[in-house]
Amino acid sequence: MKKSVMCGNVQIGNAPISIQSMTNADSRDEKALLNQIFRLEEAGCDIVRMAVPDMESAEVLKKIKPRIHIPLVADIHFDYRLAIAAIEAGADKIRINPGNIGSAERVKAVVDAAKERNIPIRVGVNSGSLERDIVAKNGGVTAEGLAESALRNLELIEDMGYDNLVVSLKSSDVKMNYLAHKIVAAKTDHPIHIGITEAGTLRRGKVKSAVGIGALLLDGVGDTMRVSLTADPVEEVRYAKEILESIGIRTPKVNLVSCPTCGRTKVDLERLASEVDAKLQEIDVPEGLKVAVMGCVVNGPGEAKEADYGVAGGDGKGVIFAHGEILKTVKEEEIVDELIRIIEGK
Numbered sequence: 001m002k003k004s005v006m007c008g009n010v011q012i013g014n015a016p017i018s019i020q021s022m023t024n025a026d027s028r029d030e031k032a033l034l035n036q037i038f039r040l041e042e043a044g045c046d047i048v049r050m051a052v053p054d055m056e057s058a059e060v061l062k063k064i065k066p067r068i069h070i071p072l073v074a075d076i077h078f079d080y081r082l083a084i085a086a087i088e089a090g091a092d093k094i095r096i097n098p099g100n101i102g103s104a105e106r107v108k109a110v111v112d113a114a115k116e117r118n119i120p121i122r123v124g125v126n127s128g129s130l131e132r133d134i135v136a137k138n139g140g141v142t143a144e145g146l147a148e149s150a151l152r153n154l155e156l157i158e159d160m161g162y163d164n165l166v167v168s169l170k171s172s173d174v175k176m177n178y179l180a181h182k183i184v185a186a187k188t189d190h191p192i193h194i195g196i197t198e199a200g201t202l203r204r205g206k207v208k209s210a211v212g213i214g215a216l217l218l219d220g221v222g223d224t225m226r227v228s229l230t231a232d233p234v235e236e237v238r239y240a241k242e243i244l245e246s247i248g249i250r251t252p253k254v255n256l257v258s259c260p261t262c263g264r265t266k267v268d269l270e271r272l273a274s275e276v277d278a279k280l281q282e283i284d285v286p287e288g289l290k291v292a293v294m295g296c297v298v299n300g301p302g303e304a305k306e307a308d309y310g311v312a313g314g315d316g317k318g319v320i321f322a323h324g325e326i327l328k329t330v331k332e333e334e335i336v337d338e339l340i341r342i343i344e345g346k
């Protein structure tokens, strides 16, 4: 049976896949952090993480914790005292890489503090910081080595009598990331935090994340996720939601189907689809409403009929459908307003 943990009021494991992001405001700047976390909450972030690089940041964590509405995770590297301070400051979970915390005694001190408050520890290993003996044994940084490091560090903490754990193993190499997760998922029952680390800029990172995270989710691997982007963290939440919606794990507000257009298209479908998409975000619709905006009569009527509402373009005009029935034909310039009016039931 797969295990689960509670991060504040969010269950990880045997629960809907939660979306995480991480603040990039200065961890000593209380106001900037709060602003960023409120924006992340608004965007639909389930769990937020902040770096705690010094004691001043741990103090700030203590101040912001009672003012935010989603669980707060402290991200710690190198100094075990910071991990203990973050736990005492009220973190709902901590993320450490036991390999860079120092001795087993120091890891144990962190584990004892987490145990006292019964908060989960995320054991996070990264392809960029694998233990030397593992790299040497595998002849370099490999999926097998990444998995071995994650399992070794999990075992280290389990042997200290604590199994309130989440594991993450991250590589910026999508294939290595995938293979390493498959190994670990077969060998542990602990919840797994998935993501492609250092995935890059918005344009590149969202594709890498969609492929890397999507492949794992389709294989049933992953309990919580973060899309890592060199961008505003709110974008991470936006793309995480889109990944979950694309593979049917979450229901989108609107499922908009539109064709790629081709030489048969005789309406400005790119504009029509964008305008319909934007207007649908502004109005109240039943969750998961399917709307098709299609360029012509080849696939258009079929897709449009299968949708709740749809339009199939013609020569400077469009045929509007609702629930499989043709409603009317309108001029191109009237398509968007008419389709939206019909969807709104006006």
Ligand code: SF4
Pocket (backbone or CB within 6 Å): 259, 260, 261, 262, 263, 264, 265, 294, 295, 296, 297, 298, 299, 300
């Ligand atoms: Fe081309 Fe029509 Fe297919 Fe759109 S629906 S891609 S216009 S054939």
